[in-house]
Amino acid sequence: MMSQVKPAERKVRVNLGDRSYDILIGPGLIAAAGREIASRLKGRKMAVITDENVAPRYLEPLMASLGRSGIEAVSLVLPAGEKTKSFEHLIPVCDAILGARIERNDAVVALGGGVIGDLTGFAAGIVRRGSRFIQVPTSLLAQVDSSVGGKTGINSPHGKNLIGVFHQPDLVLADTDVLDSLSPREFRAGYAEVAKYGLIDKPDFFKWLEENWQAVFAGGAARIEAIAVSCQAKAEVVAADERENGMRALLNLGHTFGHALEAATEYDSSRLVHGEGVAIGMVLAHEFSARMNLASPDDARRVEAHLKAVGLPTRMDDICGHLPPAERLMEAIAQDKKVKGGKLTFILTRGIGRSFVADDVPASEVLGFLKEKHPQ
Amino acid sequence: MMSQVKPAERKVRVNLGDRSYDILIGPGLIAAAGREIASRLKGRKMAVITDENVAPRYLEPLMASLGRSGIEAVSLVLPAGEKTKSFEHLIPVCDAILGARIERNDAVVALGGGVIGDLTGFAAGIVRRGSRFIQVPTSLLAQVDSSVGGKTGINSPHGKNLIGVFHQPDLVLADTDVLDSLSPREFRAGYAEVAKYGLIDKPDFFKWLEENWQAVFAGGAARIEAIAVSCQAKAEVVAADERENGMRALLNLGHTFGHALEAATEYDSSRLVHGEGVAIGMVLAHEFSARMNLASPDDARRVEAHLKAVGLPTRMDDICGHLPPAERLMEAIAQDKKVKGGKLTFILTRGIGRSFVADDVPASEVLGFLKEKHPQ
Numbered sequence: 001m002m003s004q005v006k007p008a009e010r011k012v013r014v015n016l017g018d019r020s021y022d023i024l025i026g027p028g029l030i031a032a033a034g035r036e037i038a039s040r041l042k043g044r045k046m047a048v049i050t051d052e053n054v055a056p057r058y059l060e061p062l063m064a065s066l067g068r069s070g071i072e073a074v075s076l077v078l079p080a081g082e083k084t085k086s087f088e089h090l091i092p093v094c095d096a097i098l099g100a101r102i103e104r105n106d107a108v109v110a111l112g113g114g115v116i117g118d119l120t121g122f123a124a125g126i127v128r129r130g131s132r133f134i135q136v137p138t139s140l141l142a143q144v145d146s147s148v149g150g151k152t153g154i155n156s157p158h159g160k161n162l163i164g165v166f167h168q169p170d171l172v173l174a175d176t177d178v179l180d181s182l183s184p185r186e187f188r189a190g191y192a193e194v195a196k197y198g199l200i201d202k203p204d205f206f207k208w209l210e211e212n213w214q215a216v217f218a219g220g221a222a223r224i225e226a227i228a229v230s231c232q233a234k235a236e237v238v239a240a241d242e243r244e245n246g247m248r249a250l251l252n253l254g255h256t257f258g259h260a261l262e263a264a265t266e267y268d269s270s271r272l273v274h275g276e277g278v279a280i281g282m283v284l285a286h287e288f289s290a291r292m293n294l295a296s297p298d299d300a301r302r303v304e305a306h307l308k309a310v311g312l313p314t315r316m317d318d319i320c321g322h323l324p325p326a327e328r329l330m331e332a333i334a335q336d337k338k339v340k341g342g343k344l345t346f347i348l349t350r351g352i353g354r355s356f357v358a359d360d361v362p363a364s365e366v367l368g369f370l371k372e373k374h375p376q
Numbered sequence: 377m378m379s380q381v382k383p384a385e386r387k388v389r390v391n392l393g394d395r396s397y398d399i400l401i402g403p404g405l406i407a408a409a410g411r412e413i414a415s416r417l418k419g420r421k422m423a424v425i426t427d428e429n430v431a432p433r434y435l436e437p438l439m440a441s442l443g444r445s446g447i448e449a450v451s452l453v454l455p456a457g458e459k460t461k462s463f464e465h466l467i468p469v470c471d472a473i474l475g476a477r478i479e480r481n482d483a484v485v486a487l488g489g490g491v492i493g494d495l496t497g498f499a500a501g502i503v504r505r506g507s508r509f510i511q512v513p514t515s516l517l518a519q520v521d522s523s524v525g526g527k528t529g530i531n532s533p534h535g536k537n538l539i540g541v542f543h544q545p546d547l548v549l550a551d552t553d554v555l556d557s558l559s560p561r562e563f564r565a566g567y568a569e570v571a572k573y574g575l576i577d578k579p580d581f582f583k584w585l586e587e588n589w590q591a592v593f594a595g596g597a598a599r600i601e602a603i604a605v606s607c608q609a610k611a612e613v614v615a616a617d618e619r620e621n622g623m624r625a626l627l628n629l630g631h632t633f634g635h636a637l638e639a640a641t642e643y644d645s646s647r648l649v650h651g652e653g654v655a656i657g658m659v660l661a662h663e664f665s666a667r668m669n670l671a672s673p674d675d676a677r678r679v680e681a682h683l684k685a686v687g688l689p690t691r692m693d694d695i696c697g698h699l700p701p702a703e704r705l706m707e708a709i710a711q712d713k714k715v716k717g718g719k720l721t722f723i724l725t726r727g728i729g730r731s732f733v734a735d736d737v738p739a740s741e742v743l744g745f746l747k748e749k750h751p752q
Contacts, residue, residue: 087467098534126502129529129540130619153505158474164505165541243506 010228014148014235016242019168023148023231025224029175030062030136034069037134040171043106046073046134047097049120050111053080054138058178062111062136073109074100078116082267085119085154087163093123097131107132107170113139114146114274118164121152125167135172139182140190141275143174144197144230149238149251159335160259160267166243174231176224187217188311189275192254192282194226197233199282199303200250203353205229210306217310249357253347254281260332261316264324272319279312280319285355288369289348299351316374326370333366386604390524390611392618395544399524399607401600405551406438406512410445413510416547419482422449422510423473425496426487427456430514434554438487438512449485450476454492458643461495461530463539469499473507483508483546489515490522490650494540497528501543511548515558516566517651519550520573520606525614525627535711536635536643542619550607552600563593564687565651568630568658570602573609575658575679576626579729581605586682593686625733629723630658636708637692640700648695655688656695661731664745665724675727692750702746709742 009026024036037046046066050059055077066073076096078084097108108131110120117135124133135147153164179187194216198206215222234251241248258274258281265271286300304314316323323329333344344363349355385402400412413422422442426435431453442449452472454460473484484507486496493511500509511523529540555563570592574582591598610627617624634650634657641647662676680690692699699705709720720739725731 087463091463094532094539095534098532098538122502126498126529126539126541128538129527129542151505153502156470156474158471162474162504163470163502165502166505 010224012228012231012235014168015239016168021168021170021172023172023174023235025143025174025176025227025231027175027177029173030058030178031065033062033136033173034065034067034071036173037066037107037171038069038071041105041107041132043103043132044071045100045102045106046071046109047100047102048073048075048109048111049078049093049096049116049123050075051078051080051084051113051116054112054116057181058111058136058138062109078119080115082115082155082269085115085161087154090119090123090154093119094127097123097127102127102131104128105132107134109134109136110147111136111138113137113142117142117147118152118161119154121150121167121169122154122164125152125165130167133167133169135169137172137174138178140179140187140227141193142190143176143179143227144190145193145234145251147172147174148231148234150242160262168242172231174227176219176227179223180219184311186273189273189279191216191310192275192279192307192312194230195307196251196253196278196282197230199286199349199352200233200253200355201353202229202233203351205233206306206352213306213310247357249345250347250355253349253355254278254283254285256333256344256346257281257284260329261319261323263332263335264329265319265321271321272313276313279307280314280316283307283314284369284373285347286349287373288346288366289350291369292348292365295349295351295354299349302352323374325376326367326374329370329374330363330367334363386600388604388607388611390544391615392544397544397546397548399548399550399611401519401550401552401603401607403551403553405549406434406554407441409438409512409549410441410443410447412549413442413483413547414445414447417481417483417508417510419479419508420447421476421478421482422447422485423476423478423483424449424451424485424487425454425469425472425492425499426451427454427460427489427492429456430488430492433557434487434512434514438485454495456491458491458531458645461491461537463530466495466499466530469495470503473499473503478503478507480504481508483510485510485512486523487512487514489513489518493518493523494528494537495530497526497543497545498530498540501528501541506543509543509545511545513548513550514554516555516563516603517569518566519552519555519603520566521569521610521627523548523550524607524610525624526618536638544618548607550603552595552603555599556595560687561649565649565655567592567686568651568655568683568688570606571683572627572629572654572658573606575662575725575728576609576629576731577729578605578609579727581609582682582728589682589686623733625721626723626731629725629731630654630656630661632709632720632722633657633660636705637695637699639708639711640705641695641697647697648689652689655683656690656692659683659690660692660745660749661723662725663749664722664742665726667745668724668741671725671727671730675725678728699750701752702743702750705746705750706739706743710739 012023108124137147150168156162258277289295290297388399484500513523526544532538634653665671
C-alpha cells in the first residue's frame with residue numbers, strides 16, 4: 001500500500017450504511033467542488049460558512065465553482081479562532097441556513113479548519129433536526145481528523161466540545177493545494193494527528209513516516225498518500241464505532257494529556273495549538289505506559305525523536321510561559337469528558353501501533369507521573 | 377383491548393433496539409419517580425429542568441422522591457411559555473447540566489409540558505453529544521405526544537421547532553394525577569392529539585372516544601386507557617420510522633394547517649394553543665380530502681361533530697380576532713418544514729382512520745380551499 005505512492009486524486013469511503021460518504025483527497029478540489037457536489041446531491045441550494053482567514057483566498061473560487069454547476073449559494077464569514085465555537089456564533093449560522101431556505105436535499109458547506117467544520121457541522125446537525133452537510137477542510141488537521149467522522153460541536157465555559165452532536169457529512173473535499181498556504185507551525189500541528197494513526201495501530205505507517213516525513217511536508221504524492229492513509233484509518237474506526245462506545249476512543253491517543261495542556265494554557269494559540277498538545281500528549285501517553293510497565297521506554301523515546309525531528313514540541317517544558325502545577329493539570333483531566341463513574345479513562349499503549357483503551361487508570365498514578373514530569 | 381379498561385398503572389414499550397424505553401402511565405408516578413429511575417439507570421446524579429407554573433406543585437415531591445432513592449439532584453426553574461423554547465434559555469440549561477457534572481450514566485429530567493420537554497430533551501441531546509434523559513410530562517399533550525418519540529428542539533425566528541435533534545428518552549413517567557389540575561381548555565387541547573391517533577389509523581379507537589369521551593375527561597380508568605392507547609399508537613409509528621423518513625409524517629395529521637394558524641395568531645396562546653390549531657387543522661384536512669374527492673364529506677362532518685362536542689374549536693372562524701388572508705396562511709404553510717423540493721407535503725385521508733402521506737399536493741388547490749374556508 002505504502003510502497004507505491006500515486007500523484008492523482010484519492011478516494012476514501014466511510015462505510016456507515018445509508019449514511020456512507022466519500023472523502024476525496026487531491027489537488028484542485030475547491031475548483032471542482034460544484035461538479036463533485038452536483039453529481040452526488042440533488043439539491044441546488046447551499047449555505048457556505050467560512051471564516052475571515054479562509055474567505056479571502058478560497059470563498060470566491062468555491063462560490064464560482066458552485067455557480068458553474070447551477071448551485072445557488074449564500075455565504076457567511078465568521079471571525080477566525082477557537083472563540084467562534086460558541087453559542088454566540090452558532091445562532092447566526094442557524095439563522096443563515098434557515099434564511100437561505102435550505103431544504104432536505106440541499107446542503108450546508110463548511111469551508112475552513114476544525115473550528116468552522118465543528119461549528120458548521122453542529123448547525124447542520126440541528127437545523128430541521130439534521131441537514132445535509134459538506135466539509136471542505138482547509139487545514140491539515142481538519143483534512144485528516146476533524147472533517148471525518150461526524151463529531152461536531154462547540155465549547156462551553158465548562159470545557160471544549162462539551163456541546164454538540166454526531167452528524168456525518170455527505171461528502172468531504174480535501175483539496176491538498178490549500179495546504180501549501182499553511183504556516184509550517186500549522187502544518188506540523190496537523191501532522192501530529194497523522195503520526196497518531198501510526199501510533200494507534202499502524203506501526204508500518206509510523207515507520208514509513210519516520211522515513212518519508214520530509215516528502216510529506218514537501219507536498220505532492222507522499223503528502224496525498226499520508227492524508228489518504230490517515231483518512232482511511234479514521235474511516236475504519238468510525239465505521240466500527242460511530243458513537244464512541246468502544247474502540248473509537250483510541251482516536252483520543254494523546255488527547256487527555258493534550259486537552260489538559262490546552263486548558264492549562266487557556267487555549268492561547270500563541271502558546272499551544274491542539275496538534276502540539278496532542279504531540280506532547282502522545283509522548284506522555286507512551287512514557288506513562290512505560291512507567292506502568294506496559295511498554296518499553298525505547299518506544300517512548302522513538303515517538304519523541306520523530307515528533308521532535310519534524311519540529312513539534314514533545315515535553316511540557318517546550319511550552320513557553322508558566323504552566324500550573326500537576327494538581328491543576330489533574331483537575332483539568334478529571335473535568336475532561338472521558339470520565340465514567342469517577343474513574344479515569346486513558347488511551348495507553350503496549351508499544352508503537354499497539355494502543356488500547358484503559359478505563360480504570362488510578363488517578364494517583366497519573367498525578368505521580370505528572371509531578372515527575374512537571375516538578376514545581 | 378378497549379372493551380375492558382383497567383384502573384391500574386399501564387406500561388408501553390417503545391421498541392428502538394438498544395435505545396428502547398418504557399412509558400409508565402398511571403397515578404402517583406411523581407412520588408414513585410426515584411424508585412422507577414433507580415431501578416433502571418445506574419447513575420445517581422440528575423439535573424431536573426422545570427418551569428414556574430409546574431415547580432410550585434411538583435418540583436418538591438419529585439426532588440424528595442429522587443432523594444429517597446439516593447439520587448442527588450439539582451434543579452433549574454425556567455419561565456413558563458412557548459418563548460422559553462429559545463437559544464436564550466437553552467444555554468443556561470446546558471450550563472446547569474454541565475455544572476451538575478452529569479456523567480454518562482446520570483440523567484437530565486424534564487418536569488413539565490411540551491415546552492419544557494422539547495427544550496430539555498434538546499439540551500440532553502447536545503450536552504456531551506447526548507446524555508440520558510427522562511421525561512416527566514405534566515400536561516395531557518405532553519403525555520400522549522411530545523414526551524414520546526424523541527423529537528426535541530426550540531423555535532427560531534424562521535418558525536417553530538426548526539432547531540433540534542432526535543434524542544430518545546430513557547424513560548417516560550406519565551403521572552395521570554397531575555392532569556386533575558389542568559384547566560379544561562388545556563385538557564381539551566391535549567385531547568385533540570388523542571383523537572388524532574384514532575383518525576390516523578384506529579377507527580375503532582375514534583368510535584370508542586365518541587362514546588366514552590366524558591369518562592376520559594372525568595379521569596380514572598378510561599383516561600388512563602385513552603393515554604395508553606395513544607402512547608402505544610405513537611410508539612408503533614416511532615419504532616417503524618424514528619427519523620420521519622416516511623410514515624412518521626402521519627403524526628402530523630392536522631398539523632400543517634394547525635401550524636399555519638398558530639403562526640397567523642403569532643403563537644398568542646390566549647387566541648390559539650397548539651392542540652386547538654390541530655383540532656381545526658384535522659377538520660380542514662378531512663374537508664380538503666373531501667374536496668379532492670378522496671374521502672366522504674360525511675367523515676369530515678363526523679370529525680367536526682366530535683371535536684365540537686368536547687368543546688374544541690373546529691373552524692377558522694372560531695379563533696377570536698383578525699386572521700390574515702388566505703395568501704398569508706399559504707405562505708406560512710410553504711415556510712413549514714414539511715416541504716420537499718418546493719412541493720407541498722400534506723397528510724390527507726380516505727376516511728376516518730385512513731390517513732396517508734401525500735407529497736405532491738398542488739399549492740393552488742390548497743390556496744383555493746383556504747379562500748373558500750376563509751373569505752376576506
